[in-house]
Amino acid sequence: MSGKLNVAIVGSTGYGGVELIRLLTAHPQVEVTSVISSSSAGTPIAEGYPHLTEIRTDLLDGIEAAAIRAKADVVFLATPAGIAAKLAPELLAEGLKVIDISGDFRLKSPSLYEEWYKKSPAEEAYLAQAVYGLAEVFGEEVRGVDLISNPGCYPTATLLGLVPAVKEGWIDPATIIIDAKSGVSGAGRGASLGTHYSEINENFKAYKVNKHQHIPEIEQVLTRVAGKPVVTTFTTHLVPMTRGIMSTMYATIQGEHTDQDFIDLYRRYYEGRKFVRVRQAGQWPATKEVWGSNYCDIGFAVDSRTGRLTIVSVIDNLVKGAAGQAIQNLNLMMGWDEGLGLNFVPAYP
Numbered sequence: 001m002s003g004k005l006n007v008a009i010v011g012s013t014g015y016g017g018v019e020l021i022r023l024l025t026a027h028p029q030v031e032v033t034s035v036i037s038s039s040s041a042g043t044p045i046a047e048g049y050p051h052l053t054e055i056r057t058d059l060l061d062g063i064e065a066a067a068i069r070a071k072a073d074v075v076f077l078a079t080p081a082g083i084a085a086k087l088a089p090e091l092l093a094e095g096l097k098v099i100d101i102s103g104d105f106r107l108k109s110p111s112l113y114e115e116w117y118k119k120s121p122a123e124e125a126y127l128a129q130a131v132y133g134l135a136e137v138f139g140e141e142v143r144g145v146d147l148i149s150n151p152g153c154y155p156t157a158t159l160l161g162l163v164p165a166v167k168e169g170w171i172d173p174a175t176i177i178i179d180a181k182s183g184v185s186g187a188g189r190g191a192s193l194g195t196h197y198s199e200i201n202e203n204f205k206a207y208k209v210n211k212h213q214h215i216p217e218i219e220q221v222l223t224r225v226a227g228k229p230v231v232t233t234f235t236t237h238l239v240p241m242t243r244g245i246m247s248t249m250y251a252t253i254q255g256e257h258t259d260q261d262f263i264d265l266y267r268r269y270y271e272g273r274k275f276v277r278v279r280q281a282g283q284w285p286a287t288k289e290v291w292g293s294n295y296c297d298i299g300f301a302v303d304s305r306t307g308r309l310t311i312v313s314v315i316d317n318l319v320k321g322a323a324g325q326a327i328q329n330l331n332l333m334m335g336w337d338e339g340l341g342l343n344f345v346p347a348y349p
C-alpha cells in the first residue's frame with residue numbers, strides 16, 4: 001500500500017487517456033493502478049506509446065465496474081460520447097468516484113444532448129447529479145462530489161474568456177460572437193478523412209458551423225452566469241498544428257470601460273487561481289505560450305470606435321481542455337491544492 005489514491009483510466013489509448021497517464025505519473029498523491037483498453041488489452045501501454053515506458057501496468061480488458069473498483073477509488077472516463085452515459089451509473093453504484101471527460105454529463109437537458117450529440121442521453125438523475133467542473137468558475141461545487149463532468153475543450157477556453165465580463169454586466173451577452181480554432185489532436189487519435197495529413201497540412205477550414213455540440217454547453221453556462229437566456233454564434237476551425245485552441249470573442253461593451261478596467265476585473269475574478277493568466281494591455285496570448293500546460297492565457301482590447309471588446313483566450317486542448325483540468329478537478333474534489341501534478345510551465349518553442 002502506497003498511501004496514495006488509486007486511480008483507473010478507461011479509454012487509455014486515446015489522446016485524452018494517454019495525456020492523463022502522462023500527467024498522473026508526476027502527481028504526488030495518485031497512483032495509476034489500472035489502465036483499461038477496449039482495443040489493446042494484454043499489451044504494455046509502452047508498446048503503442050513508447051514515450052510511456054515508465055508505465056509498467058499492462059492494459060486491461062473488460063470495462064467491468066466491480067473489477068475496476070477492486071483496484072481503484074476514482075476512475076477517469078476518456079471515452080467517446082455515448083459510453084460514459086451507460087458506464088458511469090454502474091461505476092457509481094460500486095462506490096467509485098467518476099470524472100468524465102466526454103460530453104455525456106455536461107448538458108443538464110437530455111433532449112439538448114440528443115439533439116446536439118445525436119446519441120441517447122444519460123438518465124436525468126445522473127445529469128442532475130453531475131457537477132460541471134469548469135474549475136476556476138465552479139470549482140467550489142466540485143469538492144467531495146462523486147460525479148464530475150469535465151468541460152469541453154472549446155468551452156473551457158471560451159468561457160474562461162467570457163464569464164467575468166458577462167457576470168459583471170460589462171458586455172451584452174446577446175452580442176457575443178465566438179471564433180474558435182483548434183489543433184488536430186482535438187479530434188482524437190482515430191484516423192478520418194477530414195483530419196489526415198494532406199487534408200490538414202497548409203489548410204485552414206471551418207467545420208460544424210452552427211452545429212457544433214459545444215454551442216449548448218457554452219450557452220448553458222452563459223445563461224446561468226447572465227441570469228437570462230443567452231444564445232450565441234460559435235464557429236470552429238481546424239488549424240494545421242497538433243495542440244492548442246485559440247478562442248477569439250467579440251461583444252458590445254456596456255458602460256465605459258478601458259483595456260485596463262477589463263484586465264483589473266479579470267485579475268480580481270481569477271485572484272488566487274494560478275492557471276488563468278491575464279495578460280497586460282497590448283500583449284496577445286499565443287497557443288505556443290500554453291503548450292503542454294494547464295494554463296489558460298487571456299488578452300483584451302477595447303475598440304472605442306465600434307464600442308466592442310475583443311477577447312483572445314488560449315489553452316492546450318489536451319491539458320487545460322481535457323486531462324489537465326480533469327486532474328485539477330480531482331484535486332478540488334479531494335480538497336487538495338488544485339495544482340498538484342500540474343505545476344509546470346509550458347514547453348517553448
Ligand SMILES: NC(=O)C1=CN([C@@H]2O[C@H](COP(=O)(O)OP(=O)(O)OC[C@H]3O[C@@H](n4cnc5c(N)ncnc54)[C@H](OP(=O)(O)O)[C@@H]3O)[C@@H](O)[C@H]2O)C=CC1
Nearest residue numbers: 011012013014015016037038039079102153186188189322
Ligand atoms: N482530444 C481532445 O482535445 C479532447 C477530447 N475530449 C473528449 O474526450 C473523450 C476522449 O477523446 P480523445 O482521447 O481525443 O479520443 P480518442 O478517439 O483519441 O480516444 C478515445 C478512446 O476511447 C476508447 N474507446 C473507443 N471506443 C470505445 C468503446 N466503444 N467503448 C469503450 N472505449 C472506447 C478507445 O481507447 P481503448 O481502445 O484504449 O479503449 C479510444 O482510443 C471524447 O469524448 C472527446 O470528445 C474532451 C476535450 C478535449
Ligand SMILES: CC(=O)N[C@@H](CCC(=O)OP(=O)(O)O)C(=O)O
Nearest residue numbers: 081102103152153182183186187
Ligand atoms: C478538432 C476537433 O475536432 N475537436 C472536437 C472537440 C472534441 C470534444 O472535445 O468534444 P466533446 O464535446 O465530445 O468532448 C470537435 O470539434 O468536435
